Amino acid sequence: MKKIARRAFLQLGAGGAVVATLGGTPRLARAQGKGKVRLAYLQLGWAATEIIHKEDLLGKRGWSAEYSIVPGAPGPLLNQLASKNVDAIDMSFALAAKAFEDSVPFRVTGVATAVLGAIIARKDAGLTKVEDLKGKKITAIVGTSTFFDIRALTLKGYGFDLSKDTQIVTATSPPDMVTLLGKKDVDAIIAWQPITDQVVLRGEGLYLAKQIDLWRKATGRPTGFPVHVCYLVHSDFLAKNPTIAQDLNDAQKDAVDIWYGKPQRAIEIVTEVTKLPKDVVQVAHKETVRMLSGLPDEQVETLVAQLKINKEFGFLKSDLWDNPDRIRKEFFYRT
Template sequence: MSFALAAKAFEDGVPLKVTGVATAVLGAIVARKDAGLAKVEDLKGRKIAAIVGTSTFFDIRALTLKGYGFDLQKDTQIVTATSPPDMVTLLGKKEVDAIIAWQPITDSVVFRGEGVYLIKQIDLWRKATGRAAGFPVHVCYLVHNDFLQKNPQIARDLNEAQKDAVDIWYNKPARAMEIVAEVTKLPKDVIQVAHKETVRMLHGLPDEQVETLIAQLKINKEFGFLKSDIWDSPDRIRREFFHRA
């Protein structure tokens, strides 16, 4: 599940624990190739397609505001899309200058030559936070509290399975891409680009990762996506939101 949405569900009362992580952030701002956009600041006043209700849009908006000092929702012309393919269509018809999306949509647009990466979410994170190391997370594993109490081994099992997946991703890339093709039905060449452009596959909840996640939650609270006071207390986050097997 999206890490940001997991935190939102938790503060809304869903009894869950985050037991591990899976992938680093997948988002990016992709500019139309002939739009004349060379840097993030060039987006001011331009038309950008986005699905405004997604956690990726919220994160990229918050990081741009923190890192570059302008608000994508107020200082650009946001064109609300209904789905990722809708964004691709708007870009292809030149009805927008850029899109805010995530893999593999961003990779397919770049591969076809219709767009170029203006900036990736990970680079926005590094600029906004000043953190040169560590990876903010897009996808995490979570388990319902009741199930976790009755089946405590599930957290370790999930993390071990994810570790196996990470090992395949980096050490057996051909097999990894074969599995992705079986599941997603995406073209082989798009999958190859996605594999190359993926920021980082992750597993478990090591200390450094927990610190990065706490910083991620703090930004989500700072810019209004999260509301609960728990996100101001690293000790409470470690104790109440995470489960480390």
């Protein structure tokens, strides 16, 4: 699948998965008759799925839940869902739409986190506004959905093309971008949390623009949150177990409540799962735009607008994305 290098920067082996167990208590003994569900998630998904796992929030809803942490890029995780090795996953919303075009059988059952991307300027580069990027050297992983989204939003909101009106230095991973910025070989990077927060924390860069701000300028939408990560459930599993959609959304809501209501517990869990330094996680927690849950009407409207922009600028190809009614019926699953 194309353009799936989204979160590869820990380089922990894109194909591996760590299957977790909880407390020595047999899963079936804890369950209340809903059966088994296998939820896999990206180690750097930044979606609060770690909290669902470590607090066993699906188990508390009667499921015998098996959680898998998947290091590396999203591609192998999508493949695990397509081959029915897992029942549900978290995934980049843009990549989910791309996979749906490729006939991967799933439905989007809920959202998890708002957009995570940002443009970070080198601290001494003299850049103070987005327009200052014209003619400058910017490093990015060009094949990622984050770069595509930020390029599209900048073109729509500011009228210039990052691919043509700047000097793009292609990186292969987030560490490459950090190195280039640190060596002053580039003036800015286009990346995502928590790597952006790590650069700022080190004192090497400044936030020039966050993806959410670019979205608001490009679309004129002062409210609502475009989504970076959503939940996908395999269509076959969903047909046999329709209650998983609401239970997963309810578990995500509880995880979001912990994220904001018990931040130290959330930071502890995320640090354990991601293996990132605690100070980086603390900053990234503070800078996170918004953790989300469910599929309320307002959120669906925002998602439809996202899909339209992705189609308009060429990331998506299917005519499906031009038809909001079909999107609601075929792509989303709402209880």
